[in-house]
Amino acid sequence: GIQVEQSPPDLILQEGANSTLRCNFSDSVNNLQWFHQNPWGQLINLFYIPSGTKQNGRLSATTVATERYSLLYISSSQTTDSGVYFCAVETGGTSYGKLTFGQGTILTVHP
Amino acid sequence: NAGVMQNPRHLVRRRGQEARLRCSPMKGHSHVYWYRQLPEEGLKFMVYLQKENIIDESGMPKERFSAEFPKEGPSILRIQQVVRGDSAAYFCASSPRAGNTGELFFGEGSRLTVL
Numbered sequence: 001g002i003q004v005e006q007s008p009p010d011l012i013l014q015e016g017a018n019s020t021l022r023c024n025f026s027d028s029v030n031n032l033q034w035f036h037q038n039p040w041g042q043l044i045n046l047f048y049i050p051s052g053t054k055q056n057g058r059l060s061a062t063t064v065a066t067e068r069y070s071l072l073y074i075s076s077s078q079t080t081d082s083g084v085y086f087c088a089v090e091t092g093g094t095s096y097g098k099l100t101f102g103q104g105t106i107l108t109v110h111p
Numbered sequence: 112n113a114g115v116m117q118n119p120r121h122l123v124r125r126r127g128q129e130a131r132l133r134c135s136p137m138k139g140h141s142h143v144y145w146y147r148q149l150p151e152e153g154l155k156f157m158v159y160l161q162k163e164n165i166i167d168e169s170g171m172p173k174e175r176f177s178a179e180f181p182k183e184g185p186s187i188l189r190i191q192q193v194v195r196g197d198s199a200a201y202f203c204a205s206s207p208r209a210g211n212t213g214e215l216f217f218g219e220g221s222r223l224t225v226l
């Protein structure tokens with residue numbers, strides 16, 4: 001099956017800093033999503049981005065499908081950004097929502 | 112904002128009891144997915160259902176687990192004779208269509224604790 005690798009596994013920031021999270025995947029994909037799991041365990045949709053670039057406030061994401069990676073940018077980080085960030089992909093073999101999740105990046109933002 | 116609704120949010124069961132988790136998809140969505148997050152592990156696909164049909168259950172344990180999405184009412188994930196290893200967060204997601212699916216929308220999860 002497809003392999004999804006996220007880096008770094010852990011990231012500690014001071015409030016106001018910027019960061020880049022990376023997701024590498026081993027096969028072509030037709031679905032890629034970024035999620036934030038907050039400290040209460042809720043899973044929050046950030047981006048649906050199988051290709052291209054999107055921005056939403058302080059967050060933006062870029063997927064380069066031909067090179068099999070995606071990046072999540074967090075600017076001016078806040079303590080509420082803390083949690084685990086997951087990348088999830090679906091390959092062309094299924095095309096119906098069977099996502100494979102990476103192991104996540106644990107982000108801690110200190111005040 | 113009627114997102115994916117899951118209940119109960121927390122459920123405690125003793126070994127051998129049954130657990131039933133419910134999921135109401137977003138309005139207009141007819142495709143439902145269940146994912147499980149075991150402690151210290153990532154989320155893993157369990158099952159994909161459309162109304163009255165199980166499309167892919169390749170991620171479901173072979174025994175004790177079942178899922179349904181009836182014509183009327185929420186989708187149900189049922190775990191019979193629970194064991195401690197079933198303790199996990201169970202997430203439901205929905206989508207408006209299949210085939211180059213587009214975005215999956217996740218609920219807040221149901222956390223099962225087996226004593």
